[in-house]
Amino acid sequence: GESVGLHLPTLSVQEGDNSIINCAYSNSASDYFIWYKQESGKGPQFIIDIRSNMDKRQGQRVTVLLNKTVKHLSLQIAATQPGDSAVYFCAENYSPSGGYQKVTFGTGTKLQVIP
Amino acid sequence: DSGVTQTPKHLITATGQRVTLRCSPRSGDLSVYWYQQSLDQGLQFLIQYYNGEERAKGNILERFSAQQFPDLHSELNLSSLELGDSALYFCASSVATGVTNSPLHFGNGTRLTVT
Numbered sequence: 001g002e003s004v005g006l007h008l009p010t011l012s013v014q015e016g017d018n019s020i021i022n023c024a025y026s027n028s029a030s031d032y033f034i035w036y037k038q039e040s041g042k043g044p045q046f047i048i049d050i051r052s053n054m055d056k057r058q059g060q061r062v063t064v065l066l067n068k069t070v071k072h073l074s075l076q077i078a079a080t081q082p083g084d085s086a087v088y089f090c091a092e093n094y095s096p097s098g099g100y101q102k103v104t105f106g107t108g109t110k111l112q113v114i115p
Numbered sequence: 116d117s118g119v120t121q122t123p124k125h126l127i128t129a130t131g132q133r134v135t136l137r138c139s140p141r142s143g144d145l146s147v148y149w150y151q152q153s154l155d156q157g158l159q160f161l162i163q164y165y166n167g168e169e170r171a172k173g174n175i176l177e178r179f180s181a182q183q184f185p186d187l188h189s190e191l192n193l194s195s196l197e198l199g200d201s202a203l204y205f206c207a208s209s210v211a212t213g214v215t216n217s218p219l220h221f222g223n224g225t226r227l228t229v230t
Contacts (some may be wrong), residue, residue: 007154032216043117043205043221044158051216089158093216101209101216102171103148110159 003098008087010110011037020076023090023106032101035064038087047075047088060064069100077111085113118142121206121222129230131192136225140187140208147189148207148219158205164189171216196229197208203227 013019025033029053036044050064050073051055057064063076073090090106118141128134149161155195160173164183175181180195183189193200203226207219 008157012116012174036221040221043119043207043223044217044219045117045221049218091219095216101146102163103160103219105158105160110155 008108008110010112013080013111014114015080017080019075019080019084021075021077021088021090021109021111023070023073023075023109025073025090025092025106026104027092027094028068030094030104032093032095033066033073034091034093035062035073036089036091037084040086040087043060044089047059059064080111080113080115082113085111087111092112117220117222119206119208119220119222121204121225123225125226125228127228128196130196130198132196133192134139134196134227135194135202136227138189138191138206138207138208138222140189140206141220144210144220146209147183147186147187148209149175149189150203150205151208152203152224154202156165161191166217170207177208191222193227198229201227201229 034049035047038044048059061078061104065074087108087110089108093101120139122137135192145166147164150158161175162181163171178194203224205224207221209216209219
């Protein structure tokens with residue numbers, strides 16, 4: 001999985017508002033998509049995933065939307081809290097063959113929650 | 116706790132030196148991935164192993180090498196270190212059965228400082 005080494009875009013949101021983080025993916029053959037949250041000084045953590053046969057999946061306060069037509073993924077966080085401040089990465093997975101998966105990460109978005 | 120263990124947590128060394136970073140994947144995970152993350156940047160994919168075999172290579176420098184051992188732990192070797200190699204190095208693992216894709220589980224990284 002590769003990602004471009006650019007400085008991260010930032011999204012600033014007022015506490016209590018909803019956040020929407022967007023991601024464009026590149027491979028139309030990708031069949032599994034994941035959002036990760038990375039807090040400062042830690043490794044990325046799994047938040048929610050979605051398979052290509054779905055267009056929406058909901059978790060606790062989070063929803064992932066998948067639009068395969070335009071190869072777009074979004075993460076919606078309801079009632080954003082200060083603890084949601086982190087960098088969010090999307091990832092697209094493709095399994096060519098042989099029991100392994102090719103993972104490509106997006107560039108990441110930094111979410112800043114304003115108290 | 117992701118179940119992925121990386122050692123050491125911090126490493127400070129001089130230019131020109133060689134270091135080895137170690138990763139123990141989650142129990143049962145066959146795939147290991149290595150990523151480099153510079154300050155406020157995204158995840159740069161380095162290399163991926165599946166059950167001991169190299170499966171994919173990213174932008175990994177020739178000065179860097181890795182391997183996955185029969186017990187599935189992995190090591191990333193960085194040699195002739197330069198100041199620009201200072202970064203967080205993450206290891207991730209996944210089940211990757213080839214039947215069902217699965218998320219990556221990340222360790223908390225090794226912070227390498229080259230002086």
